[in-house]
Amino acid sequence: MTITELAPSAGEPLTLAEAKAHLRIDGSAEDDLISSLMRTVREHLERETGLALLTRTFRLYLDDWPRSRVIQIFRGPVQTIEAVTVYDADGMPGEIDVSGFVLDGQARPARLVLPEHPKPGRAINGIEIDFSAGFGATGADVPDTLKRAMLLHLALLYEFRGAVALDDQPAAVPAGYDRLIAPFRRRGL
Structure with missing residues (x-):
C-alpha cells in the first residue's frame, strides 16, 4: 500500500x-526563511499524524483487495473518493463504478467499502484509488490545536535557525508539542 500526493497544497495552514x-517580527527581510520553516513544520506534523491539513488529492495504490473488503x-480526513481504477x-x-460506496472518512485510519471488487491483472499496484483529504481549503478549517503546535515548532526552528541547516530541519520539537498533537497521532499496537 502506497499513497502519493497528486496535487500539492495550494498554500499553508499558517499565513x-x-x-x-x-x-x-515586523519587517519582511526574513519572509522567505519563515515561509520555508512554515512548510517544514507542516510537513513534519503531517508525517507525525498521517493527516493532510489542507485539502488536496492523493492516490492510494493496492496490490489486491483486502480480505475484509x-x-x-x-491519510485523512478523507473528504471524497474521486475514482477507482483497476488494471487488467x-x-x-478500467474505472469501476463507485456509486454505493461507504466511506468513513473521519475514522483513523479512514475506511472505505466498495460495492464491487474486480480482480486486478497486475501483481503490483493493480488498484488505484484517487481521493481528496484534508480539513478544508484554508488554514481557518484546520483545528486550532494543530495550528498552535505548528507555531510553537516554528518559533523553536526560527530561534535555532543558524545552528541547524534548513535541510536538516526539524532538528527538535518544543516542549508541549507532543501533548498538542497527541489526540491526532496515529497509534499502532
Whole structure:
C-alpha cells in the first residue's frame, strides 16, 4: 500500500502574517526563511499524524483487495473518493463504478467499502484509488490545536535557525508539542 500526493497544497495552514505575529517580527527581510520553516513544520506534523491539513488529492495504490473488503486509508480526513481504477493483465485501466460506496472518512485510519471488487491483472499496484483529504481549503478549517503546535515548532526552528541547516530541519520539537498533537497521532499496537 502506497499513497502519493497528486496535487500539492495550494498554500499553508499558517499565513505569513500569523507566523510573523507569533514570532513578533515586523519587517519582511526574513519572509522567505519563515515561509520555508512554515512548510517544514507542516510537513513534519503531517508525517507525525498521517493527516493532510489542507485539502488536496492523493492516490492510494493496492496490490489486491483486502480480505475484509474494508480498505483502510492512512491519510485523512478523507473528504471524497474521486475514482477507482483497476488494471487488467495487459495493463489497461478500467474505472469501476463507485456509486454505493461507504466511506468513513473521519475514522483513523479512514475506511472505505466498495460495492464491487474486480480482480486486478497486475501483481503490483493493480488498484488505484484517487481521493481528496484534508480539513478544508484554508488554514481557518484546520483545528486550532494543530495550528498552535505548528507555531510553537516554528518559533523553536526560527530561534535555532543558524545552528541547524534548513535541510536538516526539524532538528527538535518544543516542549508541549507532543501533548498538542497527541489526540491526532496515529497509534499502532
